[in-house]
Amino acid sequence: MRHILGIIIILLFIIGFSLVLTIAGNYILPSQEIRSLAKYYLYLAYNPWHRNFTVMSPEAVTSIVWDFRGLDTVFETAVFYLAIIGSIALGRGILKYSKPEGELGLSLIVKTVTKISAVMIIAVAASIALHGHLTPGGGFQGGATAAVAPLLILIIFSHYYLLEKGVTKDLMLFLRSLGLTGIGIVAIIVYLIALPQGIHAYVLQNQPKPDSSIGLPAYINGQLISGTLWFFNIFEFFAVMAGFTIVFLLITIPERAFKKEGEGEKQ
Amino acid sequence: MLTYEEIMLLVTALASLFSVIAVYYAIMEKNLVRAVVFSAIQSTLYAFIYYMLMAPDIVLVYIPVAVGLYPAVILILISKTEKVEKQ
Amino acid sequence: MISLPTYLLTIIITSMIVNLALALYGIFFKPHLTKKIIALTILGDTANTFALIVGYRRWIYPDTPSRPPVLVNYANANQEELIKFVNTAVDPLPQALVLTAIVIGLAVTLFLVFLALQIYRLYGTLDVREIKRLKG
Numbered sequence: 001m002r003h004i005l006g007i008i009i010i011l012l013f014i015i016g017f018s019l020v021l022t023i024a025g026n027y028i029l030p031s032q033e034i035r036s037l038a039k040y041y042l043y044l045a046y047n048p049w050h051r052n053f054t055v056m057s058p059e060a061v062t063s064i065v066w067d068f069r070g071l072d073t074v075f076e077t078a079v080f081y082l083a084i085i086g087s088i089a090l091g092r093g094i095l096k097y098s099k100p101e102g103e104l105g106l107s108l109i110v111k112t113v114t115k116i117s118a119v120m121i122i123a124v125a126a127s128i129a130l131h132g133h134l135t136p137g138g139g140f141q142g143g144a145t146a147a148v149a150p151l152l153i154l155i156i157f158s159h160y161y162l163l164e165k166g167v168t169k170d171l172m173l174f175l176r177s178l179g180l181t182g183i184g185i186v187a188i189i190v191y192l193i194a195l196p197q198g199i200h201a202y203v204l205q206n207q208p209k210p211d212s213s214i215g216l217p218a219y220i221n222g223q224l225i226s227g228t229l230w231f232f233n234i235f236e237f238f239a240v241m242a243g244f245t246i247v248f249l250l251i252t253i254p255e256r257a258f259k260k261e262g263e264g265e266k267q
Numbered sequence: 268m269l270t271y272e273e274i275m276l277l278v279t280a281l282a283s284l285f286s287v288i289a290v291y292y293a294i295m296e297k298n299l300v301r302a303v304v305f306s307a308i309q310s311t312l313y314a315f316i317y318y319m320l321m322a323p324d325i326v327l328v329y330i331p332v333a334v335g336l337y338p339a340v341i342l343i344l345i346s347k348t349e350k351v352e353k354q
Numbered sequence: 355m356i357s358l359p360t361y362l363l364t365i366i367i368t369s370m371i372v373n374l375a376l377a378l379y380g381i382f383f384k385p386h387l388t389k390k391i392i393a394l395t396i397l398g399d400t401a402n403t404f405a406l407i408v409g410y411r412r413w414i415y416p417d418t419p420s421r422p423p424v425l426v427n428y429a430n431a432n433q434e435e436l437i438k439f440v441n442t443a444v445d446p447l448p449q450a451l452v453l454t455a456i457v458i459g460l461a462v463t464l465f466l467v468f469l470a471l472q473i474y475r476l477y478g479t480l481d482v483r484e485i486k487r488l489k490g
Binding site for chain 2: 358359362363365366369370372373376377379380384385386388389391392393395396399402403406407410412413416419420421422424444449452453456457460463464467470471474479480481
């Protein structure tokens, strides 16, 4: 009950302070114009009349994340990689643990509903990752959505169910390394294509530039794939999903695998 | 009558006022499971604010991360350690 | 009198500032480690909201709403439609930076949860004052 007084005071403070600021203040609010840098990015995101400057992707945010500011995304992937490595290093030195007897997990109704919805979650996540260059979506979005399904299976069934199905930590590490290698190869593929032909090219290049006339095709068979953006989205999806699954597998290991020998139970 | 822009900003302002209530309860609550539930309510209101500010990419990342992954991981942490904050 | 859109935008910004202050109070003055982790996630989300408010754009006329930065019918686009898109769309650059920030925040929070579990296994409690007493 004593929280109600604090809440009322905070709300009245917000409403009154805003009124005072509006009448008497002169400060920064969102205006009706945006910066000129943003206008360049919006103008050049999909522009078939300026073929040497554009990204050929009608989605401005994905074209900034993977083409205009691609180096930021490379460093962000490195930071994520180091955090996962740190978590794996903290999970070493565990004893062997065996599956206990009896029925594990939650009740039968919850298990049946989870079997349907986990498959649907992975299908929706793959759809979000694949059309990230046309509508809002992309690699991160799809990977984070697809990481919810193993977490559901780990909580509702048990940790042992997932290990019996073959989804172990080593398989997820292999899948994550595959995703990161794919990102690395796609980042330098235009340079590797241009090397035998003697044409000048850049790293992380997508479309032809004014002084380097080689690039990946934007349309294949009438479908728009925007060069390297589609491949980046697929590999990022696998890397993010596998990374999160490793962390969830390590966090649900039962506590009795961490006790040292000679340490008794707490009475 | 109100124009369309004013209606949209009114709904956003109401959502941010409710999020202040949710954050206050999340910080001041002693039972940790209820604090996690209030944090999930605050994340849902923030996702609505992001949609009103015309950022659909952020909504697609924020909903699985802040409403699905964060509460689940912190609930696993609570079930392995203590459930109630003392004093 | 005052204009209503300015007042409503001020309410949004002030409530985000109050959220920031409450989250900072929670990090500094609450002694349980799990409560500190919850307050840290609230702090990160509020900072991202500030970045998105900077990138917003007000409506120019009462019947041309500002739109998200996605070109919808790209197959038959012409120059006038592109100019109209540039004049009414929201800034896409803060959205790209917030995308990166959310993923990094998630990775750091997962690492902090692992550290909290390890502290509980070593000391038996998660209260910061007890740990300070027991250390050694």
